Amino acid sequence: MEMITAALLGNPNVGKTTLFNYLTGSNQYVGNWAGVTVERKEGFIEDRIKIVDLPGIYAMDTYSNEEKVSKEFLEKGGVDVIVNIVDASSLSRNLYLTLQLKQFNKPIVLVLNMIDVAKTKGMKIDYQKLSKKLGVTVIPISASKGIGIEEVKKLLKSGNFFSLYNENDYQYVEDEKENYKYIEEVLAESMIYEGDKRATIGERIDSIVLNKFLAYPLFVFILYIIFKFTFSWVGQPLSDAMDSVIITKIVSLLDILLQNSSSWFRSLIIDGIVAGVGSVLVFLPIILTLFLGISFLEDSGYMARAAFIMDRIMRKMGLSGKAFIPLIIGFGCSVPGIMSARTLESDKDRKLTALLVPLMSCNARLPVYALFATVFFPGNETFITFSLYLLGIGMAFLIGILFKNTIFRKDEEPFIIELPEYKLPEFKSLIRSTWEKGKGFLKKAGTIIFAMSVIIWFLSNFNFSGMVDMGNSFLAYIGGAMAPIFKPLGFGTWQSSVALLTGLMAKEVVVSTMGVVYGVELQKILLQHFTSIAAYSYLVFILLYTPCISVVAVMRKEFGNRMMIFSVLYQLFLAWVVSFIVYNIGNLVFG
């Protein structure tokens, strides 16, 4: 008996993989939000029906990698039948793909999943009418409850899906509006809506949150509140308490314990390890509070809306709103941000997004901002940190426009994103995700920051002739050679220069380097080495120059040597120019 090949297709998050698992008895797990998996999976029913699970797609006209995989398989994969799974509670959106699938002239089995959800929403679907109107076989199921799966299996086994094939007159046309008009007509005849027609709470919130005029001010306001929560209300006070209670006590205790030790050993422990690790560790409450705020936005469903409203701005930068997702991920860490650019449609889109991701302020820079903002801008920490995040977004916008009109000229592409229901985040899940991220920070403090503190202590206390004054150390020579480059930016000391260099290992190391070279009284000593304007200029440089060597490596891995060199050089140039402008204009205005 000949093998039947069935292609399983549908929008993302409609239960495609659940159905695949039920049909084939396998146990695949596939996510689709900003993922990198663009592949197909195969399973069998009784060794004579091959089910091919294709990537989740919304349409077939945006030329994404997922679509290319699906299209190629439908054209060349010897497909006998298309199993198109759709969300029954959202038919008007899902059927667009169904109309496009009809172009392939293959029998289509339309599997209406989530019929229970549709019923709860008051939707009454006449399956026979829908089947007749669309010219496809319709089977209602609820994959999560296992309802109707046997019908699908039975139909595939019988091979009886050719009966209704191509019986309607309508074929997909290029005009998007025409297709949606046709879908509305089909649904008007085959579906009755008996639910409450009043707007749901979610729809009412969306009418404000996605409002043309209110969306952007609200987005900025929400971000500002999160920063206020982090720097004024909760994070900073806890951080101050941690500094004065824990770190100071540890230093006093170690001072007593090591009073009989040699001065170099005491210096290694207190000025090296404790100052280096402690100067970063005090920012743990700030990191945790910011993560808590961001997790709240993610879990509540607002983040997807933020991506949606950003589409208009992203288009001006020559990108689709889909590129906002890698940029958002870049606020956590640039490495996964650059990697998730893989999901974008064109090569130009991917490259442009990867070049912009490092301009988003990753969380490793936060301890540097917090330190300088606390020392130089007391009372205005929220505003200073917030301004840096906005500056990063603003620079990405300007650089995006510049690149779009020079090296990355391209056509615009559509963006589709699913807006999840609003929900009050669960306390337990918020705490868990915040702790997961905090744990990463603690691990970093105990590993690379500890190691760098020890190495920096040695480099700042030794040269080839042995232990020397810090001013004659290896580190002072290296920093001294770099310092003239940064002098026009207001921070031409060897200490600040060398911290920029060590910061390439991880941005938190900037703080630990300063902790080691300036000592445990870091906050007081910083005031002697920077003016407020120079401090802000320094922060701007930290924001815009190469984040860390992981980012350089991932750039090379994803796009090759040329892009890697270009990204490093353009960021260094950009950081220098913007810091120069900030320092000089700042001096003119406030100096």
Place this chain on the structure above:
Amino acid sequence: MEVIITIGIVLLAVFIFYKSAKKKTTGDCDCGSCTSHCPLYEERKANKSVKK
């Protein structure tokens, strides 16, 4: 004693630095912000299941 402790600290620091630098130069990250939205996290998970 101080010298022995110092040698221990230095060896540990150099080892951690070497491991971390090696990891970073291959484009891996240590941001700790692992969520299921992160492609690197997904990739690691996939690699783990392949190894199994």
